Amino acid sequence: MPPNDTSALGAPRDGHGRGLSPARQALSDSVYENIKAMVMDHEITPGARVSIEALARALSVSPTPIREALARLESDGLVVKRPLSGYRTTELLTRQGLEELFEMRQLLEPRAAALAAGNASEAQLDGIERSAEEMQSHSGTAGRYAAYRDFAALDQRFHDAIAQASGRPLLADAVERLHSHLHIFRLSSVLDAEDPTLAEHQRVLHAVLRRNPDRAAEAMAEHLARSLRRQLSQDDES
Numbered sequence: 001m002p003p004n005d006t007s008a009l010g011a012p013r014d015g016h017g018r019g020l021s022p023a024r025q026a027l028s029d030s031v032y033e034n035i036k037a038m039v040m041d042h043e044i045t046p047g048a049r050v051s052i053e054a055l056a057r058a059l060s061v062s063p064t065p066i067r068e069a070l071a072r073l074e075s076d077g078l079v080v081k082r083p084l085s086g087y088r089t090t091e092l093l094t095r096q097g098l099e100e101l102f103e104m105r106q107l108l109e110p111r112a113a114a115l116a117a118g119n120a121s122e123a124q125l126d127g128i129e130r131s132a133e134e135m136q137s138h139s140g141t142a143g144r145y146a147a148y149r150d151f152a153a154l155d156q157r158f159h160d161a162i163a164q165a166s167g168r169p170l171l172a173d174a175v176e177r178l179h180s181h182l183h184i185f186r187l188s189s190v191l192d193a194e195d196p197t198l199a200e201h202q203r204v205l206h207a208v209l210r211r212n213p214d215r216a217a218e219a220m221a222e223h224l225a226r227s228l229r230r231q232l233s234q235d236d237e238s
Contacts, residue, residue, distance in 0.1 A: 027065055039186070156180075201223070
């Protein structure tokens, strides 16, 4: 998904359900990206209370776009709204939480890849291939979220595009709602020019393009297993 793509959540709307004006939409997206970067970079620390008033002052906007952004971040799983206490950033995934996230992905995504190999339209195949190619130009990016945001967004777009090409809307929705890329990249911003993610994506892509469901499922399962091992290894080293 592109950095400012709100298609999964729907564009922000006013209290009457009308779409925002282009200028208001641009402001809403900018505020959302600014606050998301603060959360991803731990400028707002995990588990901390989020002050709407303080953010409004820091970003020189009214509280309204702050509230809109926090509602979107709640859908992303990066903040949570608690009764009487307002918003707080979510805690980082624990080792158990990370393993459970990948357990869910292993249940969903290999099946989605197998179905995509059989069901994807030519346009959908082009979209999956384009996402994989665009990730190549963003490899080797590390550091603050602003630097690796596009890589993270393209990573999700690749996985979401495969799920959407499965022809199973409920399955695709379940994959998208995991927002796994945000939780994983929030744990570690360390990327490498030789990141094996790119090669693993290529193996999934080739299996889907060749219309090989078994190989697509196998390649996706292997990618997820290796990704989990990399994350757990980083956790052990930290």
